[in-house]
Amino acid sequence: MIASRLDLSIAKEFTEFPGPRKRTEGEFSGEQFLAELLRPRFVAARDAGASLFVELDGAAGYPTSFLEEAFGGLAREFGVEEVRRVLEIHCADEPYLVDQIWKYVDEATTRK
């Protein structure tokens, strides 16, 4: 039973210009976002029995590699079901992104 909700705004808390997949490829990478924000917040939400509401609005655009590394990486670590249970994603700036992210989550285990 999910009792409450934690929020995570990528534009406000991380960057308005998300970068590449790995830290070695450039700043504000998906790997960095996963390690510094997404994973800790996800664990906190899961342990509190809450949902994690990820807000994608406000950024200039999201490369596939950033999203796949962050959200696909989360699913590879915690499992697709767990991620689907805890995570909520919102993006009014680019609504198709939400479906794309769920696709990366669902295909995470077959991708790498």
Place this chain on the structure above:
Amino acid sequence: MRWMWLAAAALMGGGILVVTVVIFCMHWEEVSYSLDFGSVLDAVVLLFVGAFVEYAYSRRSAERRADTDLLLEVVRDARNALSTLTRATHACGSERLTSAEMKSLTLADRELSNAIRSIEEGLKHCDIDMGTVNFSQLKSVWADLKSVVTDSPYPGPYDAASLGRIRRSLNAVRDELTRIAFTINRR
């Protein structure tokens, strides 16, 4: 091919006209005319029904044409967004993309994404079945394009095979937008 149909229709129309005239000439002495209130009323009612059907049909045709024009405009916006993205991909090469190039690429990518979504919304507004225009095909090639442009080896350097994939994906989306435009126009 079209002129053959027109010629056939003209021939058939002419034939029907000739046969009607011949039959009328053969029996014109048997035909009698009379004017009464019932006949006049019938004629007037028939005239009104005909005028109403004509009005309803032309109004529906005009609305449909306006919808089609609006939809084609939305598709044109998507083609423009694709052109912008195509120009942004010209920066992809043997060097890593700069921060400015990465930003313009992701912005152009977002513009195309939203332009394609606008087509979907437009089709819904016009009550056009997504299956009829095979919209999922367009979404599929767009998703492929997004992936080849901003997934590994993004942000570069791009080898020849990656650049080839980008070009093929751009062409595939362009072809799909063309197909959708023709399908909308011919519906």
